[in-house]
Amino acid sequence: MKIGVVTFPGSLDDRDAARAVVRGGGEAVALWHADADLRGVDAVVLPGGFSYGDYLRAGAIASIAPVMGSVVEAARGGMPVLGICNGFQVLCEAGLLPGALVRNDVRTFVCRDQRLRVEDASTAWTSAFEAGQEIVIPLKNGEGGYNADQRTLDELEGEGRVVFRYLGGNPNGSQRDIAGVRDASGRIVGLMPHPEHATEPGYGPSEHGGGASGNGTDGLGFFTSVLQALASA
Numbered sequence: 002m003k004i005g006v007v008t009f010p011g012s013l014d015d016r017d018a019a020r021a022v023v024r025g026g027g028e029a030v031a032l033w034h035a036d037a038d039l040r041g042v043d044a045v046v047l048p049g050g051f052s053y054g055d056y057l058r059a060g061a062i063a064s065i066a067p068v069m070g071s072v073v074e075a076a077r078g079g080m081p082v083l084g085i086c087n088g089f090q091v092l093c094e095a096g097l098l099p100g101a102l103v104r105n106d107v108r109t110f111v112c113r114d115q116r117l118r119v120e121d122a123s124t125a126w127t128s129a130f131e132a133g134q135e136i137v138i139p140l141k142n143g144e145g146g147y148n149a150d151q152r153t154l155d156e157l158e159g160e161g162r163v164v165f166r167y168l169g170g171n172p173n174g175s176q177r178d179i180a181g182v183r184d185a186s187g188r189i190v191g192l193m194p195h196p197e198h199a200t201e202p203g204y205g206p207s208e209h210g211g212g213a214s215g216n217g218t219d220g221l222g223f224f225t226s227v228l229q230a231l232a233s234a
């Protein structure tokens with residue numbers, strides 16, 4: 002299965018995302034922001050970083066890049082898309098996910114190993130987990146506060162679309178401790194923490210006992226889940 006990883010000017014984590022795709026058992030395909038061709042991929046990862054220097058708002062300019070026209074169309078047609086950190090910001094700006102990411106309430110960049118609860122293990126990117134499972138993956142951002150109006154938040158909660166919640170303290174002022182959400186279909190998922198940095202023993206989180214995996218590889222499940230979803234589609 003081919004999983005595309007988009008590179009925007011200022012992307013930081015595209016190479017780690019491609020490496021995580023391969024570690025999960027997929028084929029990583031490089032996609033370029035200025036090229037609308039999705040090169041026959043089966044799913045797309047929008048990686049972390051500072052696309053277009055975070056000018057205007059984080060993710061705002063990337064959301065109208067040529068490649069995103071194709072990603073939005075493919076996503077609306079059922080293609081799985083994962084937005085990690087800046088990628089989550091892009092998905093919200095593109096209107097594929099509700100809400101917005103705003104400056105951390107602590108007003109500083111936050112970088113730490115983050116405990117999360119997987120609230121929804123039914124999505125294309127989380128089926129390798131169990132609902133309620135606690136995982137640990139890195140968090141590193143300046144604009145990670147998840148915000149939406151109360152009605153949208155109630156809808157997300159009511160429809161079970163909060164996929165991840167922060168544990169052990171809210172790091173950035175996200176409403177209702179939300180770390181990640183999904184669309185109605187469960188194929189489009191966005192989260193602020195970084196699963197792609199937690200796929201190799203010895204390189205992922207070492208705090209909190211290395212997470213559920215015990216060796217800092219809790220992020221690998223994202224990349225195996227999507228292959229399963231594609232295989233059974």
Ligand SMILES: NC(=O)CC[C@H](N)C(=O)O
Nearest residue numbers: 049050086087142143144
């Ligand atoms: N790690 C990242 O992707 C950073 C995301 C974003 N540009 C921020 O600082 O909020």
